[in-house]
Amino acid sequence: MGLIKEIDFGTPASKAVKMVTLTIDGVAVTVPEGTSIMRAAMEMGTAIPKLCATDMLDAFGSCRLCLIEVEGRNGTPASCTTPVAEGIVVHTQTERLKSIRKGVMELYISDHPLDCLTCAANGDCELQDMAGAVGLREVRYGYEGDNHVFAKQGGAANDQWLPKDESNPYFSYDPSKCIVCNRCVRACEEVQGTFALTISGRGFDSRVSPGMSEAFFESECVSCGACVQACPTATLTEKKVIEVGQPEHSVITTCAYCGVGCTFKAEMRGEELVRMVPWKDGKANRGHSCVKGRFAWGYASHRDRITKPMVRDKITDPWRETTWEEAIGRVASEFNRIQDKYGRTAVGGITSSRCTNEETFLVQKLIRAGFGTNNVDTCARVCHSPTGYGLKTTFGTSAGTQDFDSVEDTDVILVIGANPTDGHPVFGSRMKKRLREGARLIVVDPRRIDLVRTPHVKADHHLALRPGTNVAVVTSMAHVIVTEGLADEAFIAERCDLLEYREWAAFVADPRHAPETTQAFTGVPAEELRRAARLYATGGNGAIYYGLGVTEHSQGSTTVMAIANLAMATGNIGRPGVGVNPLRGQNNVQGACDMGSFPHELTGYRHVNDDATRAIFETLWGRPLDKEPGLRIPNMLDAAVDGTFKAIYIQGEDILQSDPNTTHVAAGLEAMECVVVQDLFLNETANYAHVFLPGSTFLEKDGTFTNAERRIQRVRRVMSPKNGYADWEITQLIANALGLGWAYAHPSEIMDEIAYLTPTFTGVSFETLERLGSVQWPCNEEHPEGTPIMHVDRFVRGRGQFVLTEYVPTDERTGARFPLILTTGRILSQYNVGAQTRRTDNSLWHEEDRLEIHPHDAEQRGVNDGEWVKIQSRAGETALRAVVTDRVAPGVVYTTFHHPLTQANVITTDFSDWATNCPEYKVTAVQVSPSNGPTRYQEDYDAFTKQSRRIATAEAAE
Amino acid sequence: MSHKTLDTLVMMANQIARNMMIQGEERALPQISEHIRLYWDPRMRKAIDAHLDAGGEGLDDLARRALTALRDERAAS
């Protein structure tokens, strides 16, 4: 296998189309105009010595090691900053260059510790490599003079020396090894866009410093790792590398956290993971990463991880460890018994947006073909189901229209209800990069998210709407576009249904949709909205990015359709730089939806009542399928309380913590006779489980994930499953205990079955992925290499459909008793319910959930920063600490939901999207008051959790 | 069927009707019926049918008419 070494071309690729031919060391080479000589040389295989250049960053030209000679030109220009020119003749190695380079290296080395043998970067240090490359054999200057290397100089303290900064949990900074190449500073600016690092001082005194000479952890640093990756020396090094040593082989795989789907090289020593390094060829991340994917994988070996199956008769009993045979046998016999007693439809299951496509496919197959019911749902229900419904209705396909690269061609970015820098950090960085290049930005969000104002980025318009008024705001924007004559009539006439458009245009033109009317309840000043709408319609390529702030509302589906209307009316569909782009939460939400996880549809979004589709599945599977839709998660829980739903198989989801109205979820689970939870840890849902099947991590299995761009990417096994089986194998064990006779030997066989059954996947196979790296569906005969941008010449449904989007206020209203609106969100370092990230050092950044409240509301209630507050809604109450901040508007409070003790979903209600039942997390009417600490409920729950997690190891079977 | 579940179903039906209403009655009615036919599991439809038979308390006019049409269509088939 070996370690994958990516070629460093030294400077970024040029996008120019014009080609230029030059001669380097006697060889003719042709490259795009604007390419550096350094890069041109590397493309023909010649590595010019370099230190300050690397191809993730723009050339800087400070180290003077990369000098070359050009015939007919004076001097020795730096090859990293000198672009190619037609016909020039370049020499990379001459006597003069050799001697200059030796001199440069000699100076560097004279101020660098010579402890290479015990240095963590030994074998992976560019300084070391360059010393070798230039043939450095002696260093004439000693350390007697000024240096940064030794703490003491001639017995006295050396003022130039700085101690290591170990404040970041994942990497250390050792200033004594720094060569001040500036790569880290530029990585933080150009790649990550955080601007946390600076070079302070000048000349010999200059050094890298986070913020105003702070420690890394206290600075603005978000721990993305870009600087660590860029550093050519051991100055910035992963602590894990310091601890373990250099990796010896690596495997390309995909991050299992968010919907960006970054690809990484998992760098290994045997079966030990040493580090995850973002892969430059990853088409979603282009060599960048965030703190979660880069560093937060320690949960895979956390001591809380359960590795043996467990069973118990009652949820009040302690768990008993057992064998796989007994556990699987128990699941089969219980599901058989329950179906015999209560009927076929009394059971169901939930697929996971964190597991692979293959695993998700198998779970729904088990439920539909094995259990014989369509009671299957997925956690996408609670996040992006309205996206599927809304985009299918308007465009004809349940997914975003672009690839991430598209943002590089965008002129106006419209972000609605999404917080990319926290929720989708790597895409957030790519977006910020485009904004720094001059793209304009409109943010529609109740809260002042980071993007509104970050270094060198400022939103042109921030429409801080009242939570729950999305439809009114987006429809008002359409009003402005139509009434001010900004619609793209030519596009509409060519691509959309014109009659529908005329009806829609008349509808939005009605004065009730004018921003002057809607501002009364949306809180968005009319003039600001008008200017934002004009900018989106006329500013060039306009792209809409939206998130859960759009979908998790009672009108989530309507807002998605309103957004689609807006894009069609302005002609912003079907080419690079435009489009409608949902930012998906979990790594495989898109995949879980594609794989037929919803109760009404089979893979590829085909309704179960379609006889022809069902027939294909029935023939292949040899089992009859139900043509009636099954129950959605909230309806399963209702049915459980009513006694008609008795058993559930949940793979990799924690519905008790992630779904709204916790007490209702708990009541539903408690009413069931057999709850089977398959997960890495005893999650909150497992408190109500009878069988626990230990799951495996993404590091322990093969398969694919599909990210928010519809991109299917490989997940590759790098170590054996600690629990003994990959998750797909566990599902297969259950299926076979039920007599289904499955015989999949490898996930690639499952993908072949998916491809056979699904028209948009017919070209997908592990072999295709091996060949192309990744592919965006539809991938079939028509699009053998996949589809980066959809609806190019025509909409998938034929003509684009304009849908009338009337604002219908949610039933969840504020009043005297509950005067504030609670809205929820997430932060960078934690992920979803936090089961993984809480079990890593990421918790240092976010030890608990906090409630953000505006100073005005806080003062009225006597609430002080950092103190406990009680928060009450119609559904329940909980307590947490307050942060007093004007990031939220008066009347709005905000919290995250990463920690189980917070129980934020005790207060969310079961109102939901009208079309899909996606819960209305983003709007809950609440009251806030000072409190002394956790509520009684939280304390009881904590005790209950401890009680229900007992494991009677002493009686372990085997 | 618990009281609570029935309340949920009534609320869901009304919500669908209120969001479809803007299409105009003629288009909205079949769309509401179709939506419920496509997305509700049989036990939910049975429960709302029974509720309809019992007077359909709490259902908006449009929702009630769409549900009635759906029930009759099924009875006929």
Ligand code: SF4
């Ligand atoms: S880890 Fe990322 S944010 Fe922190 S200093 Fe390095 S590049 Fe900047």
Ligand code: SF4
């Ligand atoms: S810390 Fe590393 S990347 Fe940054 S200036 Fe020093 S040597 Fe260069």
Ligand code: SF4
């Ligand atoms: S969490 Fe998301 S942004 Fe971060 S590394 Fe993973 S896929 Fe990339």
Ligand code: FES
């Ligand atoms: S690599 Fe060109 S000047 Fe440093």
